[in-house]
Amino acid sequence: MQHRSEETRAHIINAAYRLFSLNGYEATGVSEICKEAGVSKGAFYHHFPSKQAVFTKLLDLWLQMLDNGFRQVLNETQNIPQAILGMAAMAGTTFQTADVRILIMLEFWTKASRDTSVWQTAIAPYRNYQAYFAKLIQEGIAEGSFRPVDPGAASRCLEALAIGILMQAIFDPQATDWSKETVQSIQFLFDGLLKKE
Amino acid sequence: MQHRSEETRAHIINAAYRLFSLNGYEATGVSEICKEAGVSKGAFYHHFPSKQAVFTKLLDLWLQMLDNGFRQVLNETQNIPQAILGMAAMAGTTFQTADVRILIMLEFWTKASRDTSVWQTAIAPYRNYQAYFAKLIQEGIAEGSFRPVDPGAASRCLEALAIGILMQAIFDPQATDWSKETVQSIQFLFDGLLKKE
Numbered sequence: 001m002q003h004r005s006e007e008t009r010a011h012i013i014n015a016a017y018r019l020f021s022l023n024g025y026e027a028t029g030v031s032e033i034c035k036e037a038g039v040s041k042g043a044f045y046h047h048f049p050s051k052q053a054v055f056t057k058l059l060d061l062w063l064q065m066l067d068n069g070f071r072q073v074l075n076e077t078q079n080i081p082q083a084i085l086g087m088a089a090m091a092g093t094t095f096q097t098a099d100v101r102i103l104i105m106l107e108f109w110t111k112a113s114r115d116t117s118v119w120q121t122a123i124a125p126y127r128n129y130q131a132y133f134a135k136l137i138q139e140g141i142a143e144g145s146f147r148p149v150d151p152g153a154a155s156r157c158l159e160a161l162a163i164g165i166l167m168q169a170i171f172d173p174q175a176t177d178w179s180k181e182t183v184q185s186i187q188f189l190f191d192g193l194l195k196k197e
Numbered sequence: 198m199q200h201r202s203e204e205t206r207a208h209i210i211n212a213a214y215r216l217f218s219l220n221g222y223e224a225t226g227v228s229e230i231c232k233e234a235g236v237s238k239g240a241f242y243h244h245f246p247s248k249q250a251v252f253t254k255l256l257d258l259w260l261q262m263l264d265n266g267f268r269q270v271l272n273e274t275q276n277i278p279q280a281i282l283g284m285a286a287m288a289g290t291t292f293q294t295a296d297v298r299i300l301i302m303l304e305f306w307t308k309a310s311r312d313t314s315v316w317q318t319a320i321a322p323y324r325n326y327q328a329y330f331a332k333l334i335q336e337g338i339a340e341g342s343f344r345p346v347d348p349g350a351a352s353r354c355l356e357a358l359a360i361g362i363l364m365q366a367i368f369d370p371q372a373t374d375w376s377k378e379t380v381q382s383i384q385f386l387f388d389g390l391l392k393k394e
Contacts, residue, residue: 106307109364110303110304112368122368146390146391153378153385156365156372156373157386160357160360160364160365161358164360164362165353167357167360167364172324175327176349176353185350189385189390190391191391192389193343193386
């Protein structure tokens with residue numbers, strides 16, 4: 001029974017992902033998810049209290065994959081700037097394909113900006129990454145790689161850069177190789193644009 | 198008659214702005230704009246072929262204001278890095294108030310990512326700014342302020358930073374003073390995070 005239940009849950013998540021991708025988050029209803037997954041409404045509500053809960057689960061799965069990747073990069077690099085560049089290269093691959101997941105997240109965020117009940121879910125991963133990169137930058141300062149900047153401000157700057165490249169990759173995918181551009185942009189931030197005296 | 202016609206046009210634009218702000222772009226129909234503006238559908242379609250055309254006009258008006266501000270900053274500063282920091286300070290004020298115009302644009306962009314007919318309108322100002330800042334960076338290199346970086350890549354990096362800060366200011370307005378943060382982030386990009394040897 002446990003196995004069967006897990007399978008139903010997976011069917012629901014996969015069906016929701018397909019429909020969100022095709023038609024968007026807003027345009028997809030619980031009924032359609034049930035139909036696509038081949039499950040009853042009762043089964044759906046046994047596993048998830050709402051459509052938003054399915055989305056939150058999807059988001060968690062995506063972020064777990066990203067976090068696993070980040071951890072691996074951190075283990076394989078010699079210093080923090082190298083690690084951050086490695087993470088940028090990894091994330092950049094996702095940006096390059098203008099992954100449909102990003103579009104769904106963008107739609108969810110737009111909704112969140114007008115709906116406080118959704119906002120907490122939308123803001124949590126963003127705040128986690130902000131704390132994560134502030135800690136990395138702090139370590140980078142401690143190891144002597146970075147100047148003694150404010151780690152919080154530098155982390156928000158790094159996150160702004162990542163979000164901004166992501167947005168550009170979505171809206172203007174042909175403009176450049178966004179995968180290479182992600183690494184290049186972080187390198188600009190590391191080296192600075194100003195001519196050294 | 199000319200004066201009256203201009204007035205009707207302004208009424209339509211202002212009504213659309215109020216409704217887009219309150220309910221979003223998608224949820225606002227031409228009928229509601231007409232009712233809010235106190236004009237007939239005939240009058241509306243005399244001035245604008247569609248709701249999207251009103252939005253495009255609104256967008257043009259906002260960007261004109263921004264461009265006028267940029268031009269003024271450029272006239273009042275001594276070199277390109279100073280000018281860009283001045284522009285960041287100016288744009289940052291808009292970011293800080295999490296201006297409702299930004300939300301409308303964000304909704305429009307999300308729509309654009311799924312609708313090629315809207316995409317051209319959405320992408321044009323973005324591409325204009327990219328060319329504008331590439332030219333500024335080129336001038337900054339020529340005047341000896343910037344290192345000889347690729348102006349296009351540096352411009353996309355600068356634009357990514359601006360877009361990313363804007364997104365953060367929308368979704369997490371309380372996190373920091375985004376107006377100060379905008380200038381701080383550009384300063385990070387100019388100076389670099391890495392410790393100088």
